[in-house]
Amino acid sequence: MLTNLAIGISSLFYGYFIIEILLINHYRVPKRSMTKGKQPYQLYLVIPVLNEERVITKTITQLSQQLAQLPSTITAQIIAVDDDSHDHSLALLATSPSPYLQVLHRAGNKRQGKGAVINTAIDYLQHTLAKQVAPNQAIVGILDADAFMTSQALTQVVAHFEHDPQLAMLQTGVTIYNQTNWLARMQNFEFMGVNSATQQLRSRLGQCIASGNGQFVSLALAEQNPWGNSLLEDLEFTLRTWLLGGKVDFLPTQVVQQEAVTQLRPFFNQRVRWCQGALQCMSYLPALWQSKNVNWFQRFDTTFWILMPITGCIVPITSLVALVNLTTRSLSNWNQGWHHLAILTVISIALLACGALALLLHRNSSLAQLPTTFGQTLSDSISFQAYLLIIALTPYAAITRQLLGQTNWTKTRHLSYARLKRSY
Template sequence: MIWMLRFAAVIPFLPILSFLVYGVLALAAERHRKYAAGPPAATADDFLFVFVVPCLNEELVIAASLDRLLALPGRAVSVLVVDDGSDDATAAIVTRYAERDPRVRLLRRRAPDARKGKGAALNAAYHHLRSVPPAGASGYDDDHILVVVVDADGRLQPDGPATVAPLFGDPRTGAVQVGVRMYNRASGRLARMQDMEFLVFTEIFQRARHRWGNAGLGGNGQFVRLSALRCLGDDPWTHFLTEDLDMGLRLQARGWRTGFTPATYVSQEGLATLRPLARQRTRWYQGHLQCWYRIPELLGCGRLSAGRTVDLMVYLVSPITVLLITLSLVAYLPRQAYVLVTRFDETVDGFLAHHGLLLWWYLLVFGVIPLIGTIYWRACRRSTDDVTLPQSLYYALLFSVYAYLWLPVGWRATARLLRRDGSWAKTLRIPDQPATVPSART
């Protein structure tokens, strides 16, 4: 019984240990490699950027999103909007843009094919691109056409294509993910926590995994070679709840490398209330567990180095620590609380003998707060975000509490997976900044 309690007490250290290990790898990668720079021969002019925007009832944000995409520097830009059975004015707004600008196209999906998930909508876009070449595709082969997945509320930085293009100078690179920020991060603490969550994850884990060619792909700000999509068959995206993560794993199993750059980013809306946030994170956690299905394929593909394989396995199984931490808290902390109360008057040596591990746990958990705060502050400075170091340290303290949201989320996602419940609810939008919607030609 004692050894079980000691083992339970060690479990919460595992995520922190993983954080520190990946942090060291990220620092090493930053020292030996510049993420924004690849082979100098590759520039944005060498590629056609096809922005695919899946939409379901996005009338509040789609106009402003199209304005931003069409304003990106360079002429080699095409936009394909996939209307996945909207019953609002989304299609009408996009149609007006398409009538005015040939770079915009609308693909409408109707029942019974529509509303079967983001993966199905993206596959429909892929089929359309294979049968009807995008505007401006003449002169570009599949290796030089980049399909860019952007959410309807996504705000890609103007330097996005120019920053990402050099990374595709490496012919082994099949996809690149850019950083993600919350554009409403100043609106409240919950949105700020989501911004910190994404930034710290990318600054530590994505930087380190980029070194192996294993950077994770997200559903927003994802750049993929058309030739890489072709190697995945007729349906590059699957029905998994995290179809982006799954597609990245399938690319890696086929020998492609996936990269990441923190030198640019895409902004999206941070959720303002706890319930939809928990629902969203439950979907992500469940989708991550679904990707365990790819473990045999990754282990048996024969195209990955030992280092890449170990990284992928650690990353895929890491969510299990969320469940183990919950069990650890239930098994270990009540006993420690009982001992603390019953032996409150013991000597310092006696206290350390009974509670030393708990003390180290406390110091280690809260000891990373200055590290997280400094990482966030430095990253914000690069994006001209007006956050002071004291503010960042305060946010890091709040983040240490916010992170416990994953404990109930993990169990709920596991229960849904065991029930084979793959349903999901769309995240509601708030109105975007006003945009000038062109009128139809007469």
């Protein structure tokens, strides 16, 4: 009976996976290129900084070069918020020659998470730079300390807000610039392939979810909807925005480039934090299901995603039990029964899914003007299955941390790699 239950649970989630693959291949966001109009806009790029001495100088320099190329209708500034770093981050920021840079320092070793740092920047803007600015003509962009965006991408972001007055938040695509090893390539496959396609599906059937880096919001929304203290502050902010009736869209044609985590332990710690953050957002589910501002697709999709840390502890075990059972029965009764056919069917569908995911990455990369070969994407798609096995271990650690009350922020550590910038 337990074996049949395990097979049933595995089949249910395997079926959901197949449906998801079919949907994300079918629903795509149309390619949209907006022309920036005459309306003046303020653009504030907020960068949380905590022990980023290895990357922050290069980030500020490169972003400043791009801000200098923005059209005259966009006035931009960088707000770097140092969260009481114990390295040389603050000193490097203080000596930066960038004319666009404003530096804030959170003293007292507060380190209450990314949400608190962003709120510090918003409070500063409200009382200083944006005090006389119309909130609907000011945009706040959230960038990581290792982020890079071109002037073209930033202009397109502002143009989308200008052309759609109802737009409250816009998330760009995310790509990896330091694809120096297998782990880094897998993160690029995840962000540019699976995540981008899923976000496009959400935009077509509901609304997308912010990804933190490359997240742009109107100042009006930021003032109305402060960031929370969840370990997944972008998801929490998105859910609050939905409940307020704000429109959230995804822009796959423009990307923010970021650094991949290239070592296994820091990568695992990062994903445990993300997984634990999803658990912390479970409290929003009742309001999500009761809200008239959220449609049925958003409710089901978001519920499934938020509950994934729990289902992620169950499904790997049931799948392993089902696989061992089917393999054992197949070997002992090869000429009878359906077990070997079931195994061959699973393998065939898995290979077809790898091909479909490879096509997704190839398509999304072309859409963002980051061309790649199908052979490389197919190879990455097959090895991506091993990457998923690593991620499959994170729910166990996340739930353990949450039960033990360990909610401290485990920061992603950035290294200093040469930026692999494309030509524009």
